Structures are given as C-alpha cells and as structure tokens.
Amino acid sequence: MKSSKMIWHVLLVGILLPQTLAHPGFFTSIGQMTDLIHTEKDLVTSLKDYIKAEEAKLEQIKKWAEKLDRLTSTATKDPEGFVGHPVNAFKLMKRLNTEWSELENLVLKDMSDGVKHKSFLTAEDCFELGKVAYTEADYYHTELWMGQALRQLDAGEVATVDKVSVLDYLSYAVYQQGDLDKALLLTKKLLELDPEHQRANGNLKYFEYIMAKEKDANKSASDDQSDQKSTLRKKGIAVDYLPERQKYEMLCRGEGIKMTPRRQKKLFCRYHDGNRNPKFILAPAKQEDEWDKPRIIRFHDIISDAEIEIVKDLAKPRLRRATISNPITGDLETVHYRISKSAWLSGYENPVVSRINMRIQDLTGLDVSTAEELQVANYGVGGQYEPHFDFARKDEPDAFKELGTGNRIATWLFYMSDVSAGGATVFPEVGASVWPKKGTAVFWYNLFASGEGDYSTRHAACPVLVGNKWVSNKWLHERGQEFRRPCTLSELE
Numbered sequence: 118m119k120s121s122k123m124i125w126h127v128l129l130v131g132i133l134l135p136q137t138l139a140h141p142g143f144f145t146s147i148g149q150m151t152d153l154i155h156t157e158k159d160l161v162t163s164l165k166d167y168i169k170a171e172e173a174k175l176e177q178i179k180k181w182a183e184k185l186d187r188l189t190s191t192a193t194k195d196p197e198g199f200v201g202h203p204v205n206a207f208k209l210m211k212r213l214n215t216e217w218s219e220l221e222n223l224v225l226k227d228m229s230d231g232v233k234h235k236s237f238l239t240a241e242d243c244f245e246l247g248k249v250a251y252t253e254a255d256y257y258h259t260e261l262w263m264g265q266a267l268r269q270l271d272a273g274e275v276a277t278v279d280k281v282s283v284l285d286y287l288s289y290a291v292y293q294q295g296d297l298d299k300a301l302l303l304t305k306k307l308l309e310l311d312p313e314h315q316r317a318n319g320n321l322k323y324f325e326y327i328m329a330k331e332k333d334a335n336k337s338a339s340d341d342q343s344d345q346k347s348t349l350r351k352k353g354i355a356v357d358y359l360p361e362r363q364k365y366e367m368l369c370r371g372e373g374i375k376m377t378p379r380r381q382k383k384l385f386c387r388y389h390d391g392n393r394n395p396k397f398i399l400a401p402a403k404q405e406d407e408w409d410k411p412r413i414i415r416f417h418d419i420i421s422d423a424e425i426e427i428v429k430d431l432a433k434p435r436l437r438r439a440t441i442s443n444p445i446t447g448d449l450e451t452v453h454y455r456i457s458k459s460a461w462l463s464g465y466e467n468p469v470v471s472r473i474n475m476r477i478q479d480l481t482g483l484d485v486s487t488a489e490e491l492q493v494a495n496y497g498v499g500g501q502y503e504p505h506f507d508f509a510r511k512d513e514p515d516a517f518k519e520l521g522t523g524n525r526i527a528t529w530l531f532y533m534s535d536v537s538a539g540g541a542t543v544f545p546e547v548g549a550s551v552w553p554k555k556g557t558a559v560f561w562y563n564l565f566a567s568g569e570g571d572y573s574t575r576h577a578a579c580p581v582l583v584g585n586k587w588v589s590n591k592w593l594h595e596r597g598q599e600f601r602r603p604c605t606l607s608e609l610e
Contacts, residue, residue: 201537201584203498204238211242240269240276244283251286257362259290281311288320297328364545365504369579371541374548376409383409389416391479402480407559408549411573415551416480416558420473425533425555427469428462428589432493435460439494439502454503457578459494462589477529477591481560484597487522493533496540496586502578504545507592508563508570523595524564528574531558531589539582546573553586568595 192199192209200206238246247262267283270276284307292300301324307317367373376384388401403417436458440449464471470491478485508525509516517524530542532553542551542559551559563574578586 256290256293263287368543373550432460461490487597493589501580504577529591533587537584540586
C-alpha cells in the first residue's frame with residue numbers, strides 16, 4: 118500500500134508541476150516546452166513502474182490465495198483430522214492471528230503443506246514457540262524449541278530469525294536449568310557471531326565467575342553422582358535414578374524399560390469368563406497382561422464402535438475443561454498439567470452407559486454402585502495429564518469425603534479412539550507404557566489388599582502429538598467391596 122501511495126504521489130506532483138509552470142507566455146519558448154516532453158516521458162515511466170509493482174503484488178496475492186484455497190479445500194474434507202495434526206493446528210492459528218493482517222507486506226510463507234504427515238515447522242515457528250515457553254518460565258521446553266530452531270539454521274535454512282537471537286534465549290534457558298558448562302559454551306558461540314553483544318559479554322563473565330567459585334564443590338558432587346549411577350547400572354536399574362519428568366518423557370517417546378525374558382514369560386493372553394459369570398461363559402472376554410507389577414490388564418474388543426459413538430454423542434455437549442480436586446481446600450480447579458475436556462455420564466440416563474457399567478462390574482467382580490460416574494475425556498493436540506495418583510494419599514484424608522465411599526480401589530480405562538502419535542498411558546515409577554487402541558480397556562488396582570496406596574500406579578497421559586484421543590474411565594471405590602475384594606489379584610486370572 119505504501120508503494121502505491123508513493124507512486125501516486127509522484128504522479129500527482131508530476132502532473133501539477135507543469136500546470137504551475139504553464140503561466141501566460143511560457144508556451145512561446147519552444148526550448149522550454151521541450152522540457153515538458155521529458156517530464157511526460159518520466160511520468161509514463163513512473164506509471165509503467167507503478168503498473169508493474171501492482172501486477173507483481175497482485176500476482177503474489179493470487180498465488181497466496183490459490184495455495185490457501187487448496188489448503189482449505191483439503192482441510193474442510195476432514196476438519197477434525199486436519200487440526201489433529203499439530204503443525205496444521207499451529208499454522209492455522211498463526212495465519213488467523215498474524216498473517217492475514219500482514220497481507221500488505223506480502224511476505225507470506227507457502228501454505229500448501231496441509232497434507233497429513235507432510236507439514237513442517239520452520240526455524241521461525243520453533244523460535245516463536247520457544248519464546249512462548251520462555252515467557253512462561255518454562256525453560257525446559259524453551260531449550261527444546263530453541264535448540265531445534267538452531268539446528269535448522271545450522272542446516273542452512275533461510276529464515277528471518279538469526280542465530281544470535283536464538284542463542285541468546287537458548288543459553289539463558291540452559292543456565293536456568295543449572296547446566297553452566299553448556300550455557301557457557303552457547304554464550305561463547307553467540308559471541309563468535311556477535312562479539313559486541315552486551316548481554317552475552319556480561320553473562321560470559323558471570324558464568325565464569327560462578328564456575329570458578331563452585332568448581333571444587335561441583336567436582337565432588339559429580340564424582341559422587343558418577344559412583345551412584347555406576348552402582349545402579351551394576352544392579353540392572355536403567356532409568357530409576359532419573360528425575361520423574363525425564364522418565365515420563367522417555368516413556369512417552371516409546372523408550373520404556375524392556376522386561377527381562379523371565380518377567381515376560383509370566384505375561385499371558387487368555388479368555389476370561391468373569392469368574393463364571395453367565396454373560397461371559399459362552400462369549401468370554403479377551404485379556405492380555407500388559408505389566409506385572411503393578412498388574413495392568415488389557416481387555417480387547419470390550420466396547421463396540423456403536424457404543425463408543427453413543428458415549429461420545431452424550432458427552433460432547435457437556436465437555437468442559439478438566440479439573441482436579443485441590444488436596445488442601447477440596448475445591449475443583451483447572452491446572453496447567455491437565456489439559457483436556459471431560460464430561461460425566463450417569464447410568465440411569467442411557468441404557469448404553471448402564472450396560473457399560475455392569476460390564477465393568479461383571480469382569481472385575483467389584484461393585485459399581487459406589488463407583489463414580491463414567492468420566493469421558495477428550496484430548497486434542499498437546500492434550501495431556503502429567504504424572505498423578507488416582508487414589509488419595511495419607512496426606513489427603515478428605516479427598517473423597519463428600520462421596521462417602523472411601524478411597525479409589527481400582528481404575529478402569531476405556532480407549533475410545535486410536536491415536537496417530539502420542540497419547541500413551543505411562544507409569545514412570547516402573548517404566549510401563551500402555552498405548553491407545555480403540556475398543557480396548559485397561560484395568561489396575563490402586564490399593565493393596567491392606568488398603569494402602571500402591572505408589573507404583575503413579576501414571577500419566579502423554580501429550581497427543583497427532584490426532585485426537587477419546588477415553589472414558591470408571592473409578593471404583595472401597596465401599597461395597599468389603600466382602601468381595603480379593604486378597605490377591607488371582608481372581609482376574
């Protein structure tokens with residue numbers, strides 16, 4: 118727009134100038150009138166330049182519109198599947214929030230990458246995501262995004278963001294996580310590119326001061342830690358010494374602990390008749406052992422597609438941001454570590470929900486009359502629930518006081534969709550990963566026979582990377598199980 122205004126300004130000045138000079142008597146000088154011919158020639162040249170500029174702009178806008186037309190055509194064929202791809206979802210929000218308002222600059226990226234599994238984040242995209250994490254003081258993910266942006270720039274990607282800006286954020290994020298060696302290395306790399314960078318020079322001096330001051334202490338601590346890790350490795354413990362967050366993310370990436378052959382031999386697949394329940398004698402349920410301690414069992418083909426659709430249809434109008442119970446106040450509240458929407462369904466409102474509840478009771482042998490309502494949860498891209506316990510610990514004696522049904526003795530979890538990438542249920546304490554499979558369900562006990570909580574059942578819902586995740590769960594409580602509760606888990610065999 119600015120260029121067109123400038124052209125019109127030139128034209129306007131050029132047109133008005135001869136008129137101001139064409140006073141009576143001016144035309145009598147042929148020599149001076151020839152100057153007007155050259156002025157008009159300049160005007161024609163300016164006009165042609167203006168036309169070329171406008172045509173170039175329109176051509177670029179036309180190309181952008183055509184690409185966007187193809188993109189939206191693809192997206193509207195399967196909207197849920199399209200936004201289920203995290204890159205597509207991110208770029209959609211980016212276009213709506215920034216790029217449409219920047220059309221006049223005509224600096225638009227190729228928008229034709231909406232094909233599933235062929236979308237890529239640019240270095241600028243990674244940098245912007247890193248800045249978002251940085252503003253929230255999430256230095257762990259700042260490092261991941263800035264590190265990716267730097268790798269793409271190092272690989273030769275042409276971008277508006279430069280390595281200096283990326284390294285500036287990256288070095289500080291690394292420092293905030295306590296890795297002074299890496300922070301110092303990144304700062305030096307930044308100064309190689311920009312020796313006069315004021316903040317980097319200041320950080321360099323500070324990092325060197327801190328490292329010199331703590332050198333002896335760090336060396337001693339490092340030696341102790343090395344000895345500890347060596348001892349753990351000799352005992353065959355692979356990741357137990359890692360912080361929970363690292364174990365959680367490793368498991369979400371599919372890097373779980375592999376069982377020894379001896380432990381694997383104890384895992385079986387079987388038909389289960391619900392302890393000779395008439396409903397399952399002729400058509401027993403299919404069981405598979407997923408893990409031994411804690412014992413996690415998967416039931417295959419345990420909920421039909423038709424039942425799933427009914428449950429989803431009932432839940433969709435009620436979906437609200439999922440909450441947790443504050444262990445101190447008892448109030449329900451939203452938290453950053455649980456990102457999903459959920460709804461609650463009662464058995465009396467629909468025969469399908471009632472039938473599902475009874476199926477759980479028949480297969481587990483646990484009374485569902487004191488269980489919580491069926492909770493339906495939907496996780497979109499990035500949806501997750503970080504490590505937590507389903508049961509109330511000793512420091513949370515009033516967690517389920519209002520229910521009056523005691524603690525959560527067991528958890529039943531239906532998987533009502535497949536997930537293209539991510540979305541596993543993982544148990545960081547033991548290294549188990551259970552991956553979603555539509556139509557299946559997993560079951561585990563949260564309490565020992567003594568009533569004490571089983572801390573190995575601490576689990577998490579991994580972030581959904583691609584796609585859409587639907588689950589529903591039933592939390593079964595102690596009340597009603599006093600005379601039915603198994604002393605061991607053998608009743609499920």
